[in-house]
Amino acid sequence: GAGVSQTPSNKVTEKGKYVELRCDPISGHTALYWYRQSLGQGPEFLIYFQGTGAADDSGLPNDRFFAVRPEGSVSTLKIQRTERGDSAVYLCASSSGGVTDTQYFGPGTRLTVL
Amino acid sequence: RKEVEQDPGPFNVPEGATVAFNCTYSNSASQSFFWYRQDCRKEPKLLMSVYSSGNEDGRFTAQLNRASQYISLLIRDSKLSDSATYLCVVNNDNSGYALNFGKGTSLLVTP
Numbered sequence: 001g002a003g004v005s006q007t008p009s010n011k012v013t014e015k016g017k018y019v020e021l022r023c024d025p026i027s028g029h030t031a032l033y034w035y036r037q038s039l040g041q042g043p044e045f046l047i048y049f050q051g052t053g054a055a056d057d058s059g060l061p062n063d064r065f066f067a068v069r070p071e072g073s074v075s076t077l078k079i080q081r082t083e084r085g086d087s088a089v090y091l092c093a094s095s096s097g098g099v100t101d102t103q104y105f106g107p108g109t110r111l112t113v114l
Numbered sequence: 115r116k117e118v119e120q121d122p123g124p125f126n127v128p129e130g131a132t133v134a135f136n137c138t139y140s141n142s143a144s145q146s147f148f149w150y151r152q153d154c155r156k157e158p159k160l161l162m163s164v165y166s167s168g169n170e171d172g173r174f175t176a177q178l179n180r181a182s183q184y185i186s187l188l189i190r191d192s193k194l195s196d197s198a199t200y201l202c203v204v205n206n207d208n209s210g211y212a213l214n215f216g217k218g219t220s221l222l223v224t225p
C-alpha cells in the first residue's frame with residue numbers, strides 16, 4: 001500500500017517568508033508525528049497528533065512553528081518568518097495509534113532558507 | 115547532554131566482516147528501544163526493535179542492558195548493501211510515543 005507522502009520534496013525560501021509543508025499519512029493511521037532533521041543529526045521530535053488534536057507540541061522550537069490536522073488525516077506544518085536556522089529536512093511519520101506502534105516515515109521535505 | 119549517544123563513526127569494514135555499534139541513553143525510565151536505518155538522503159526505516167532478552171533477525175542481533183542503559187547492534191557477514199547510517203532510538207519516557215534519536219553511526223562496507 002501507499003506509504004507516508006510529503007510535499008513538496010524540496011522548498012527554497014527567503015528569510016522572513018512563510019512556508020507550509022504537507023504530510024499525507026498512511027491510510028487509517030490515527031497517529032501523526034513531525035520531526036526535524038538537521039545536517040549530521042538524528043531527527044528531533046516536534047509535534048504529535050492523535051486524530052485531529054495535537055496531543056503533544058512540546059518539541060516545537062518557538063511560536064513561529066504551528067501544525068494542524070483538521071480532519072484527522074492530512075497535516076500541515078506551518079513556519080512563519082522563516083530564519084536560516086530553520087533549514088533542515090522536515091520528516092512526517094504515522095502509526096496505528098498505539099504508543100509502541102511502529103512509526104513509518106515519509107521521504108521528508110528539504111527546506112532551505114536563504 | 116543528549117538523551118541518546120552514539121559513536122558517529124564512520125566505520126569502514128570489508129564485506130563479510132562483523133561490526134558492532136553501541137549506544138547509551140540517559141533516561142532510565144525509557145521503555146522502548148529501536149534501531150533505525152537511514153540511507154543517504156532517505157527517510158529512516160525501522161530495522162528492529164530491541165528487547166531485554168536480546169533479539170536476532172537474520173544477520174542482525176540487538177541487545178539491551180537496562181542496568182547500564184546501553185544498547186548494541188551486531189551485524190554479521192556485512193554486505194555492501196548494509197552501508198547506511200544506523201540510528202539508535204529510545205522512546206520518550208513521559209509519553210511513550212515521541213522518539214529520541216541518536217546522531218547515528220555511519221557504516222561503509224567496502225568490496
